[in-house]
Amino acid sequence: MRLLLWLVVLLTTPLAAAAQSLLLVPDRVFTATDAASRPGWKVLVAGDRIVAVGPDIVAPAGARTLVLPGMTLLPGLIDLHVHLFLHPYDEASWNDQLIKEPLALRTARAVAHARATLMAGFTTVRDLGTEGAGDADAGLEAAIAQHIVPGPRLLIANRALVATGAYGPKGYAFDVPQGAEEVSGVDDVVAAVRRQIAHGADWVKFYADYRWGPGEPSRATFSLEELKAGIAAAHDAGRKVAVHASTPEGMRRATLAGADTIEHGNDGTPEIFRLMRAHGVAFCPTLAASDAIARYAGWNGAAPEPEAIRAKRRSYAAARESGVALCVGGDTGVFAHGDNAREIALMAVWGMASGEALRAATAGNAAILGLADRIGTIAPGRLADLVAVAGDPVADPMALGKVRLVVQNGAIVRAP
Numbered sequence: 350m351r352l353l354l355w356l357v358v359l360l361t362t363p364l365a366a367a368a369q370s371l372l373l374v375p376d377r378v379f380t381a382t383d384a385a386s387r388p389g390w391k392v393l394v395a396g397d398r399i400v401a402v403g404p405d406i407v408a409p410a411g412a413r414t415l416v417l418p419g420m421t422l423l424p425g426l427i428d429l430h431v432h433l434f435l436h437p438y439d440e441a442s443w444n445d446q447l448i449k450e451p452l453a454l455r456t457a458r459a460v461a462h463a464r465a466t467l468m469a470g471f472t473t474v475r476d477l478g479t480e481g482a483g484d485a486d487a488g489l490e491a492a493i494a495q496h497i498v499p500g501p502r503l504l505i506a507n508r509a510l511v512a513t514g515a516y517g518p519k520g521y522a523f524d525v526p527q528g529a530e531e532v533s534g535v536d537d538v539v540a541a542v543r544r545q546i547a548h549g550a551d552w553v554k555f556y557a558d559y560r561w562g563p564g565e566p567s568r569a570t571f572s573l574e575e576l577k578a579g580i581a582a583a584h585d586a587g588r589k590v591a592v593h594a595s596t597p598e599g600m601r602r603a604t605l606a607g608a609d610t611i612e613h614g615n616d617g618t619p620e621i622f623r624l625m626r627a628h629g630v631a632f633c634p635t636l637a638a639s640d641a642i643a644r645y646a647g648w649n650g651a652a653p654e655p656e657a658i659r660a661k662r663r664s665y666a667a668a669r670e671s672g673v674a675l676c677v678g679g680d681t682g683v684f685a686h687g688d689n690a691r692e693i694a695l696m697a698v699w700g701m702a703s704g705e706a707l708r709a710a711t712a713g714n715a716a717i718l719g720l721a722d723r724i725g726t727i728a729p730g731r732l733a734d735l736v737a738v739a740g741d742p743v744a745d746p747m748a749l750g751k752v753r754l755v756v757q758n759g760a761i762v763r764a765p
């Protein structure tokens with residue numbers, strides 16, 4: 350009897366799932382192979398893959414058809430700079446989160462953040478450091494992969510690396526936990542990179558500059574030799590490298606040392622962006638983090654803009670002018686998880702065509718991750734990571750806030 354039951358389960362569940370076809374019929378499709386949305390197109394999914402996209406697709410016998418009136422279907426969105434173990438700084442300062450919130454609380458929050466991220470249509474995110482939550486990102490990544498909790502495909506950077514004494518929290522009468530692993534000297538940098546990879550890092554993250562004290566400007570921290578050795582060790586292990594750098598000198602060292610992406614670039618110059626382009630380094634401007642931090646400090650979003658916002662606009666304009674590849678990641682966690690699309694909207698509001706910002710957040714981000722053959726576009730053979738939003742985000746990026754359907758690996762995880 351039990352054997353018979355197992356046979357029935359075996360014959361019905363996996364085979365039926367593999368054969369299940371889903372025809373999605375939105376008003377229009379944004380494939381991310383270019384910057385346009387196409388009225389009247391449909392997408393056919395079978396199992397976990399996209400099998401067809403175009404105007405004249407006929408559903409095979411037995412397929413489920415889902416009509417999505419008024420909606421645009423897009424590839425699953427990708428955020429290349431999140432911190433699932435942080436929550437908005439107007440709820441608790443970064444210092445307080447690191448020092449006062451126990452690891453179990455931070456991990457429980459991260460589980461909720463992962464779910465909110467997926468429900469907002471972000472099916473892949475790169476988490477750039479647990480910020481003091483140790484190796485907990487590896488456990489979260491495993492819990493999502495094993496379908497224990499819902500969340501996006503995660504690429505994690507584990508503890509990240511800072512030069513000894515350069516980061517925080519600081520200014521306490523006793524030693525407090527730090528926001529990243531402190532290390533100095535070529536041999537110790539290499540050892541820390543290898544240890545973090547062994548603990549699960551898919552990407553390696555360095556802080557190439559930081560302010561040594563409150564009110565000070567950022568200054569380059571790691572030497573060029575330390576960065577070169579650490580990045581080479583990561584590349585030897587098949588891991589790419591993200592580098593936090595805001596100063597021209599930090600960005601220059603990161604570029605010459607072989608970084609794959611540079612984060613923030615608040616004071617980036619035309620020369621530095623041209624150097625990055627020549628070396629094939631992508632730039633994540635994290636506009637949404639600067640916007641959020643300025644608002645937490647009292648800015649109302651209108652003129653007069655604080656100097657930090659004016660500097661960010663200059664840097665972003667110089668980056669766009671240089672032709673450097675732009676990656677899309679808001680430093681989500683500084684503001685609420687689930688609001689990840691703020692970065693795409695700001696990139697558009699600050700001058701990029703909406704369709705190009707959308708392409709950067711899908712096809713562009715997938716290419717930077719080295720996953721363009723699996724995610725980031727709607728094309729036959731790609732994984733069926735899809736999102737439908739009300740309206741047309743090519744005409745109005747605010748439509749990205751109106752997510753109605755999320756499909757992950759072919760499974761509907763948010764239904765309209």
Ligand SMILES: [Zn+2]
Nearest residue numbers: 430432477680
């Ligand atoms: Zn960050």
